[in-house]
Amino acid sequence: MLLELAQYFAKDVRAFHVxxxxxxxxxxxxxxxxxxxxxAGPLVIRKLTAYKIGQSVRDDGPKSHLTKAGTPTxxxxxxxxxxxxxxxxxxxxxxxxxxxxxxxxxGFGAIGWVDDYRKVVEHNPKGxxxxxxxxxxxxxxxxxxxxxxxxxxxxxxxxxxDLFTAWVGSGLSMTLPAKADLILPFFKHIAYPLGVWGFIxxxxxxxxxxxxxxxxxxxxxxxxxxxxxxxxxxxxxxxxVAGNTVxxxxxxxxxxxxxxxxxxxxxxxxxxxxxxxWFNAYPAEVFMGDVxxxxxxxxxxxxxxxxxxxxxxxxxxxxxxxxxxxxxVQVLYFKWSGGKRIFRMAPLHHHxxxxxxxxxxxxxxxxxxxMMLVLFGLSTLKLR
Amino acid sequence: MSATRQGGNAGAMGETHVRDFGAxxxxxxxxxxxxxxxxMMLVLFGLSTLKLR
Numbered sequence: 001m002l003l004e005l006a007q008y009f010a011k012d013v014r015a016f017h018v019x020x021x022x023x024x025x026x027x028x029x030x031x032x033x034x035x036x037x038x039x040a041g042p043l044v045i046r047k048l049t050a051y052k053i054g055q056s057v058r059d060d061g062p063k064s065h066l067t068k069a070g071t072p073t074x075x076x077x078x079x080x081x082x083x084x085x086x087x088x089x090x091x092x093x094x095x096x097x098x099x100x101x102x103x104x105x106x107g108f109g110a111i112g113w114v115d116d117y118r119k120v121v122e123h124n125p126k127g128x129x130x131x132x133x134x135x136x137x138x139x140x141x142x143x144x145x146x147x148x149x150x151x152x153x154x155x156x157x158x159x160x161x162d163l164f165t166a167w168v169g170s171g172l173s174m175t176l177p178a179k180a181d182l183i184l185p186f187f188k189h190i191a192y193p194l195g196v197w198g199f200i201x202x203x204x205x206x207x208x209x210x211x212x213x214x215x216x217x218x219x220x221x222x223x224x225x226x227x228x229x230x231x232x233x234x235x236x237x238x239x240x241v242a243g244n245t246v247x248x249x250x251x252x253x254x255x256x257x258x259x260x261x262x263x264x265x266x267x268x269x270x271x272x273x274x275x276x277x278w279f280n281a282y283p284a285e286v287f288m289g290d291v292x293x294x295x296x297x298x299x300x301x302x303x304x305x306x307x308x309x310x311x312x313x314x315x316x317x318x319x320x321x322x323x324x325x326x327x328x329v330q331v332l333y334f335k336w337s338g339g340k341r342i343f344r345m346a347p348l349h350h351h352x353x354x355x356x357x358x359x360x361x362x363x364x365x366x367x368x369x370x371m372m373l374v375l376f377g378l379s380t381l382k383l384r
Numbered sequence: 385m386s387a388t389r390q391g392g393n394a395g396a397m398g399e400t401h402v403r404d405f406g407a408x409x410x411x412x413x414x415x416x417x418x419x420x421x422x423x424m425m426l427v428l429f430g431l432s433t434l435k436l437r
Binding site for chain 1: 413414417418421424425426429431432435436
């Protein structure tokens with residue numbers, strides 16, 4: 001919105017051309033999202049408290065968590081509002097990827113909202129049933145995956161439908177261009193051709209998987225949001241490179257026209273996340289709830305799919321992956337062994353809490369691990 | 385109002401994080417994290433000067 005305004009004013013005043021730069025708009029988006037979170041945060045917390053939208057705490061969890069009962073939840077709505085407004089303010093509204101990511105984020109946020117609302121407001125302990133939640137996640141994930149298969153492969157938004165029609169016309173057997181291949185980090189010339197079906201299946205798992213992984217990680221104050229902020233920042237750099245002809249050629253990454261605009265979205269997400277952390281740091285004044293966790297995870301997954309960095313997301317999101325694996329391993333081993341456990345408690349953060357680490361120690365140590373993993377992921381830009 | 389005016393020792397509680405956060409109502413981790421966030425904001429603001437000139 002402001003980009004169009006700046007372009008209009010730039011006809012008379014050259015200084016307004018500066019807002020055409022993606023990097024500057026990304027920084028300004030980050031600061032704007034932060035400002036919105038700071039201003040709206042106390043208001044949202046007051047409203048959530050007034051409406052008694054408080055978190056219920058699992059009674060089989062660590063005893064130290066019982067004091068958290070009643071803390072306002074669904075604060076993720078603050079992140080979504082902040083990201084939405086900021087992206088619309090600073091983003092290029094004609095960009096297909098910006099809209100795709102925004103819609104996926106809001107769609108997953110809506111699923112989380114319904115789940116939280118039923119649990120917290122309607123006092124229905126089941127919330128949205130696991131089956132229905134997964135169904136809606138799958139619907140949005142699949143629609144996004146199909147769209148992105150052709151959007152990533154097309155040079156512009158106008159060609160997406162042509163490519164889709166050609167695929168249908170070929171009896172669903174047409175392959176996609178090399179830029180839609182699965183990139184293996186650290187290898188210059190190795191990329192796995194996915195084809196349309198492979199792209200759709202992989203993208204679906206990345207989007208839905210990341211969404212659920214972030215949701216599982218969101219169990220301690222600030223634990224999920226800070227890694228999400230760091231990963232959003234790193235994905236913003238990947239998006240900038242992928243959308244820039246010179247840098248993508250120099251770094252031997254596929255050139256995805258229009259992907260650079262996602263840098264602005266990632267900036268907004270990082271800013272909104274930091275603003276939310278202000279209130280979510282231990283001891284938290286508000287929790288994000290599923291409305292925030294599901295949406296943030298889906299946003300990260302979608303950006304990673306567009307910039308063709310699914311494996312790098314797996315590396316940078318190592319904490320999310322470990323938390324998810326800990327739950328899967330715990331459940332499978334419990335069933336297989338007839339009641340024995342590998343971890344003291346799953347997800348992994350509870351295991352460390354019960355091992356004697358303080359909550360803030362677990363959180364900051366997981367942040368440090370993510371920082372290392374994000375740096376490792378960023379090194380794949382050059383190390384190949 | 386300074387700590388000295390209230391009859392306290394301004395030196396002992398001089399740093400902002402102790403005076404305004406740590407020794408008052410806000411628990412230490414949240415004060416620390418908020419100071420990190422402020423620093424990140426300032427770093428971003430500083431980085432924006434690369435282009436905004």
